Amino acid sequence: MNIQPEAFLRTLFQTAVERVAPERALPGQVPEPPTGRTLVIGAGKGAAAMARALERLWPGPLEGLVVTRYGHAVPCQRVLVEEAGHPVPDERGVQATARILEWVSDLSADDLVIALISGGGSALLVQPAPGLDLATKQAVSRALLRSGADITEINCVRRHLSAVKGGRLAAACHPARVVALLVSDVAGDDPAVIASGPTVGDATTCADARAVLERYRLRVPTAVDEVLRTGRGETPGPEDPRLAGVENRLVATPAQALEAAAERAREAGVTPWLLGDAITGESRVVARDQATLARRIAAGEGPVQPPCVLLSGGETTVTVRGRGRGGPNAEFALAAALALEGHPGIWALAADTDGVDGTEDNAGAWVGPDTLDAARRAGVDPLACLTDNDAYGFFAALGDLLVTGPTLTNVNDFRAILVLPR
Known part of the structure; x- marks a missing residue:
């Protein structure tokens, strides 16, 4: 030998790496075209490559926007690609997320949203919960990343400080049908943890997020404590009726x-x-x-x-x-x-x-x-x-x-x- x-x-x-590349992962996972519009949204380090792969597979009209990390963009013909900061979110991510929410604001039950979600989406898909600003979220993200907390714990906190994570993005697409194609970067492949689960009803609570901060003895700004303590950061639960038409498909796994x-x-x-x-x-x-x-x-x-x-x-x-x-x-x-x-x-x-x-x-x-x-x-x-x-x-x-x-x-x-x- x-x-x-x-x-x-x-x-x-x-x-x-080649086995879980988007061009290998997406064939056979793409939903049937709807009677209405097809809109593509997404976030993560693989989001742009996933959009390119989807464009090559999709038989009809397609439009939308995805956000990926700086340096991870690839040319797409019909889907817009924005780059933003990772692992600490930045203003480009906030702006891209606001544009995604605009795209999904006027959908009907005849429309289809294909959400392309991969690891890194937690930092890239960012809109602070009411009462918080980007600087505050950046400070919390840095503290969590240095604390030794695992990704499940980090994302639990992120979901409850966000206006789009923990099922909120899918809820914003209602009443359109949502099919999320997920590339898993988390232990156990839990869709609720991948990119902080923007298309998945959240079973955790603000109390769980506070427990993570206490476990690692992290002091956070008063505004963060108030969002969690008052329950303003609660997310849509798994039984939320706005999420009834959402399908989450794992297309690539560890x-x-x-x-x-x-x-x-x-x-x-x-x-x-x-x-x-x-x-x-x-x-x-x-x-x-x-x-x-x-x-x-x-x-x-x-x-x-x-x-x-x-x-x-x-x-x-x-x-x-x-x-x-x-x-x-x-x-x-x-x-x-x-x-x-x-x-x-x-x-x-x-x-x-x-x-x-x-x-x-x-x-x-x-x-x-x-x-x-x-x-x-x-x-x-x-x-x-x-x-x-x-x-x-x-x-x-x-x-x-x-x-x-x-x-x-x-x-x-x-x-x-x-x-x-x-």
Whole structure:
């Protein structure tokens, strides 16, 4: 067997991303045309690519607007594309959201709204609840992102501070039929969590949002506390009659991406071992656990024998305590390198399927048996970098960042740990 570890791991990542690309995900999921108008709206890192794929599939008239992250736009013929800030919302997002609400303000029961929703939509589809302004929402978003809260908790708060999330966007489309096509970037693929569920009735309450803020000891502006405490931020519930005609369809999921990578591994004669597509927790803790399992396998004590690859997805988090740069995947890779201690038979790659690890320009990073030795030669202290949350700086110094640019889809983290026989 002639496996080139870095090339092999990169191929698995690319295979996973290609499986959940909009052009692969949308065929067979598009609804029948209505007797009235067809309007396209949407938000997320994959929204523009989804709109382009839909245009190629749609047989009749089509119009609308989607908003995506800066750098993630693609040319569309009939659907307008706006770019805005992510992960912290900005004024461009507010303006784009206002235009979307204008588009859906005069629909009839004969019309169809196709909502294209993907990860990142929480920050991109933004209109503060009455009594709040953008600066306040930005401050809360930054605090949540640094707190270590997971995406479910973050989105619970976002829904109750928004005029469009938690089913409010779909309610604004009433009485038109709404079909939402969803690319899942969340553990468990819950449509209510993807982009904070703009087309899904919300089962959480303002009290739940307050509990998240209290759990992470986050102090928020008085206006936020008032919106939550008075119940002004309550969202439409699952039984809201305005949502009766809404259909939410999952068109791409983390499990699909992992299974595509697993199949590619099998073709190469490497046994895949799937650890799960919904793994959450602190990146460095998950990395230590998976590195420990890989070392057991290398020693012949694990559930599978080398050559094998451990595959996992989900969304790990970083509680920021230092001043460095780096997202959850680079931090996973750095923590894994420390835990593996230069093991001669183990390599690893961790990357975000959207091509952006947190707020940086890399998708993630990769690790090999020589990572720690290379760091010492470069004068870089791996433990100090981990303590400072500076995984980006660590891998940049080694030239081991994985940089892909925007992939135009998003099913969250992809991790692969390759164990070869010695």
